[in-house]
Amino acid sequence: MMPRAHLCSLSLLILYLTTGCGQESRFSGPLKPMTFSIFEGQESSQIIFQFKVNPPAVNFELTGETDNIFKIEPNGLLYLTKALDRETRSIHNLQVATVDANGAIVEGPVPITIEVKDINDNRPTFLQSKYEGSVRQNSRPGKPFMYVNATDLDDPATPNGQLFYEIVIQMPKINNVMYFQINDKTGAISLTREGALELDPIKNPSYNLVVSVKDMGGQNENSFSDTTSVNIMVTENIWKAPAPVEIVENSTAPHPIKVTQVRWNDLGAHYSLVDKEKLPRFPFSIDQEGDIYVTQPLDREEKDSYNFYAVARDEQGQPLARPLEIHVKVKDINDNPPTCPSAVTVFEVQEKEPLGNIIGNFTAYDNDEENNVHSMLFYRIVEQTPHIPEDGLFLVEAHTGKFQLAKRSLRKQDTSQYNLTVEVHDNAFQTLCAVQINVIDINDQIPIFEKSDYGNLTIPEDTNVGSTILTIQATDNDEPLTGSAKILYRIIEGDSKGRLGVDTDPHTNAGYVIVKRPLDFETAAVSNIVFKAENPEPLVSGVAYNASSFAKFKLIVTDVNEAPVFSQHVFQGKVSEAVTIGTKVGNVTAKDPEGLDIRYSLRGDRRGWLKIDPVTGEIFSAAPLDREAESVYQVQVVATEVGGSSLNAVSHFHLTLMDVNDSPPRLVKEYTGLFFCYPLSAPGSLIFEATDDDWQFPRGPQFTFSLGSESLQKDWEVSKINGTHASLSTKHTNFEERVYEVPIRINDGGRPSPLEGIVSLPVTVCKCVEERCFQPVSRQPGMPTVGMAVGILLTTFLVIGIILAAVFIRIKKDKGKDNVQSTQTSEVEPLRS
Ligand SMILES: *[C@@H]1O[C@H](CO)[C@@H](O)[C@H](O)[C@H]1NC(C)=O
Ligand SMILES: *[C@@H]1O[C@H](CO)[C@@H](O)[C@H](O)[C@H]1NC(C)=O
Ligand SMILES: *[C@@H]1O[C@H](CO)[C@@H](O)[C@H](O)[C@H]1NC(C)=O
Ligand SMILES: *[C@@H]1O[C@H](CO)[C@@H](O)[C@H](O)[C@H]1NC(C)=O
Ligand SMILES: *[C@@H]1O[C@H](CO)[C@@H](O)[C@H](O)[C@H]1NC(C)=O
Ligand SMILES: *[C@@H]1O[C@H](CO)[C@@H](O)[C@H](O)[C@H]1NC(C)=O
Ligand SMILES: *[C@@H]1O[C@H](CO)[C@@H](O)[C@H](O)[C@H]1NC(C)=O
Ligand SMILES: *[C@@H]1O[C@H](CO)[C@@H](O)[C@H](O)[C@H]1NC(C)=O
Numbered sequence: 001m002m003p004r005a006h007l008c009s010l011s012l013l014i015l016y017l018t019t020g021c022g023q024e025s026r027f028s029g030p031l032k033p034m035t036f037s038i039f040e041g042q043e044s045s046q047i048i049f050q051f052k053v054n055p056p057a058v059n060f061e062l063t064g065e066t067d068n069i070f071k072i073e074p075n076g077l078l079y080l081t082k083a084l085d086r087e088t089r090s091i092h093n094l095q096v097a098t099v100d101a102n103g104a105i106v107e108g109p110v111p112i113t114i115e116v117k118d119i120n121d122n123r124p125t126f127l128q129s130k131y132e133g134s135v136r137q138n139s140r141p142g143k144p145f146m147y148v149n150a151t152d153l154d155d156p157a158t159p160n161g162q163l164f165y166e167i168v169i170q171m172p173k174i175n176n177v178m179y180f181q182i183n184d185k186t187g188a189i190s191l192t193r194e195g196a197l198e199l200d201p202i203k204n205p206s207y208n209l210v211v212s213v214k215d216m217g218g219q220n221e222n223s224f225s226d227t228t229s230v231n232i233m234v235t236e237n238i239w240k241a242p243a244p245v246e247i248v249e250n251s252t253a254p255h256p257i258k259v260t261q262v263r264w265n266d267l268g269a270h271y272s273l274v275d276k277e278k279l280p281r282f283p284f285s286i287d288q289e290g291d292i293y294v295t296q297p298l299d300r301e302e303k304d305s306y307n308f309y310a311v312a313r314d315e316q317g318q319p320l321a322r323p324l325e326i327h328v329k330v331k332d333i334n335d336n337p338p339t340c341p342s343a344v345t346v347f348e349v350q351e352k353e354p355l356g357n358i359i360g361n362f363t364a365y366d367n368d369e370e371n372n373v374h375s376m377l378f379y380r381i382v383e384q385t386p387h388i389p390e391d392g393l394f395l396v397e398a399h400t401g402k403f404q405l406a407k408r409s410l411r412k413q414d415t416s417q418y419n420l421t422v423e424v425h426d427n428a429f430q431t432l433c434a435v436q437i438n439v440i441d442i443n444d445q446i447p448i449f450e451k452s453d454y455g456n457l458t459i460p461e462d463t464n465v466g467s468t469i470l471t472i473q474a475t476d477n478d479e480p481l482t483g484s485a486k487i488l489y490r491i492i493e494g495d496s497k498g499r500l501g502v503d504t505d506p507h508t509n510a511g512y513v514i515v516k517r518p519l520d521f522e523t524a525a526v527s528n529i530v531f532k533a534e535n536p537e538p539l540v541s542g543v544a545y546n547a548s549s550f551a552k553f554k555l556i557v558t559d560v561n562e563a564p565v566f567s568q569h570v571f572q573g574k575v576s577e578a579v580t581i582g583t584k585v586g587n588v589t590a591k592d593p594e595g596l597d598i599r600y601s602l603r604g605d606r607r608g609w610l611k612i613d614p615v616t617g618e619i620f621s622a623a624p625l626d627r628e629a630e631s632v633y634q635v636q637v638v639a640t641e642v643g644g645s646s647l648n649a650v651s652h653f654h655l656t657l658m659d660v661n662d663s664p665p666r667l668v669k670e671y672t673g674l675f676f677c678y679p680l681s682a683p684g685s686l687i688f689e690a691t692d693d694d695w696q697f698p699r700g701p702q703f704t705f706s707l708g709s710e711s712l713q714k715d716w717e718v719s720k721i722n723g724t725h726a727s728l729s730t731k732h733t734n735f736e737e738r739v740y741e742v743p744i745r746i747n748d749g750g751r752p753s754p755l756e757g758i759v760s761l762p763v764t765v766c767k768c769v770e771e772r773c774f775q776p777v778s779r780q781p782g783m784p785t786v787g788m789a790v791g792i793l794l795t796t797f798l799v800i801g802i803i804l805a806a807v808f809i810r811i812k813k814d815k816g817k818d819n820v821q822s823t824q825t826s827e828v829e830p831l832r833s
Contacts, residue, residue: 051076057098057106064094118155123224137237144188164218169210244327256293332369337429362401441479447533454553483537493530563647577627590639627657664757677768685729708743
């Protein structure tokens with residue numbers, strides 16, 4: 001502590017105390033270049049420094065930008081006479097010299113620099129009290145459509161001049177949802193995601209916002225603020241998906257043919273189509289007017305519809321809005337002939353069957369669109385061989401293909417077989433089909449079961465599907481190997497769920513009772529099954545099935561501890577490859593037939609990407625997913641019953657990873673504050689972050705970074721830190737004091753086509769004060785405002801208070817009788833001396 005020096009710095013009123021200020025200190029010393037830093041707006045009459053007078057010098061001379069504020073006493077005391085205003089002059093360059101009695105310079109002049117430190121004495125002001133803007137419906141969220149600007153005369157390098165914008169009110173506001181957002185630093189107003197989805201000029205054509213701006217970066221309760229009103233008109237978006245398009249297949253007109261169009265709201269958009277179905281050939285194109293063409297004839301039978309997207313981008317290749325989905329339906333023409341159901345279709349007719357009986361149904365097929373005139377078929381019999389006993393014995397219904405006896409009953413002694421040629425036509429094409437009609441014996445015998453009761457049959461419920469559990473037998477005495485003797489066994493009671501079926505051996509007519517669906521003790525333990533044996537051919541009149549054509553058995557199913565059962569054989573999930581770890585990507589469910597609890601686990605998770613909740617079966621991502629490594633990731637899920645025999649069941653989980661890349665990367669924010677101190681003492685580096693806002697499908701950012709221009713490689717170097725961050729380093733130290741706009745190329749490595757964005761990173765090389773960029777403010781004329789930041793003042797007062805207290809004590813001790821009055825002193829400290 002140097003008590004005298006402290007006293008020297010106090011005030012003009014105690015000037016006389018300073019005569020003894022001999023020693024060099026923070027507040028006194030010999031004449032040499034010095035820099036002082038003083039807060040603006042402080043009370044006047046403050047001592048800055050006392051220079052030593054070395055004989056023969058007797059006086060001091062002060063020149064330079066004194067603005068009549070700075071004065072120097074003959075004893076070397078430099079002081080100011082009124083408050084400084086940084087906004088008037090932020091640096092005062094003074095010169096001080098000593099002169100002898102004759103006025104000749106003894107020492108100096110030496111430069112004395114006074115830096116005026118900012119206090120928050122200017123309030124931010126919006127340039128306009130009212131702003132008008134307009135935004136298109138469905139504009140991309142986050143893309144600024146207007147700015148509000150405020151200015152604050154305070155030093156932008158200090159919090160005093162750092163502005164913070166905020167939307168205070170949105171009117172109207174529905175369900176408390178904000179449709180607009182503002183960049184707190186730039187004042188850029190854009191839509192929120194909700195705004196992009198919900199704004200609709202028909203529902204509400206205009207919104208009013210109250211926007212506030214605060215200085216002190218909005219972080220201090222003593223910050224000044226201003227508000228402005230922003231009116232926003234919502235205008236219709238003509239960027240709308242066109243109506244679905246119909247294109248007639250197999251067109252012979254010259255291609256390409258315009259089929260529809262999209263239009264961006266303004267001129268100059270660049271259009272492209274995106275085929276998300278990844279077709280081997282994609283038969284559509286778009287021109288720079290937005291007209292969409294089909295480039296070649298389509299074939300409905302190959303593919304009957306197309307869905308793709310139209311994208312509009314700006315000059316920089318950034319999507320202007322969300323892609324529009326284009327639907328194309330391929331219209332059928334009759335370009336397929338009918339086809340016969342088989343090479344020869346065989347029907348049987350009994351002897352003496354009455355006229356008009358249905359012999360069979362004949363159905364041909366047509367590949368043209370169903371339920372369309374192009375697949376509507378017409379049938380006609382064109383030939384019958386032999387013509388015995390006459391021609392035209394058969395009739396086919398033109399629309400249904402139903403065959404009937406047309407003229408008379410048939411007799412086997414005439415012929416046992418007729419060959420018919422049937423023409424099928426669909427209005428354009430004709431096909432001839434062969435139909436064979438066999439005349440068979442009359443069906444006057446019914447099938448008779450060998451026994452009417454097959455007794456009790458006990459089988460476990462886990463009997464395999466496909467197992468034969470019983471053989472039954474009936475016999476029919478009609479002509480063998482015809483529809484009169486063939487037996488069809490039908491289960492008519494006891495099996496509504498279709499668990500059983502009966503297959504007939506065509507040679508022996510033995511019926512094999514087969515398990516068609518799993519048996520289940522829990523739902524049906526005992527069933528009384530009844531069979532009926534029938535012929536495919538109708539019985540002649542007068543003969544009917546009787547009790548001998550029926551048989552029964554009792555099916556007793558026994559319980560087995562069964563494994564759990566999954567509700568699906570394959571479970572599907574579909575997520576973007578970029579989901580964060582821990583995202584739910586799917587779920588599976590299994591049930592144990594005995595009702596035991598189930599625990600789930602995964603098998604075959606080769607990449608360790610997934611984990612499953614053992615209790616709920618929900619599946620989550622456990623690591624970053626990569627569509628480029630696995631587009632469909634397949635694992636097995638195992639459900640194990642708890643207790644019991646720990647039986648388990650296995651199902652499959654297929655996770656489809658979606659990839660979409662239609663936005664180039666960009667910087668995560670507007671970097672405005674990056675700087676290096678001038679002159680650079682050593683090469684330095686700065687970190688910046690990129691992002692990618694693919695609309696609906698965020699991609700995992702794995703950017704690569706490089707300089708946007710090769711010529712800058714001698715000055716700068718870009719190196720990747722990780723997928724989103726990179727550093728920009730200087731390669732040398734010879735940078736000028738100015739703002740460098742460094743172009744950075746960011747590539748998202750996306751597939752099938754990576755997108756690239758070139759962004760400009762502003763780096764300021766500037767003189768620094770206290771590790772901060774010191775940016776001289778252009779001189780603003782005008783008086784300093786009265787308002788002062790209470791916060792800063794309070795701090796200052798506190799410091800002053802402490803100094804004063806110390807000083808008073810000292811004064812009392814040293815020169816108890818001195819009458820000291822003091823005005824408040826400012827914080828005065830030389831930076832370097
Ligand atoms: C408002 O600010 C933006 C971004 O900071 C700037 O581009 C624009 O020129 C400013 N407008 C006015 C009128 O100052
Ligand atoms: C297209 O139509 C022509 C006759 O117009 C036909 O010969 C051709 O097979 C058709 N192509 C397809 C793919 O249907
Ligand atoms: C033919 O189809 C009709 C219905 O169109 C049906 O009633 C009849 O049983 C079928 N006949 C044969 C033998 O399949
Ligand atoms: C009917 O056609 C078959 C060949 O498809 C032939 O073997 C048979 O002899 C023909 N029957 C009559 C009666 O013409
Ligand atoms: C078949 O089982 C029933 C009980 O379901 C029993 O009453 C009957 O005696 C059994 N018949 C034979 C032949 O075992
Ligand atoms: C059923 O009819 C056949 C003759 O068609 C006869 O032999 C048999 O006894 C009849 N069965 C019953 C149960 O009436
Ligand atoms: C599983 O997911 C489906 C749809 O994804 C849902 O309907 C079902 O409720 C979910 N089950 C569980 C147990 O979460
Ligand atoms: C990437 O690096 C930056 C800077 O080192 C760090 O802040 C960020 O958390 C990193 N991101 C990831 C995903 O590791």
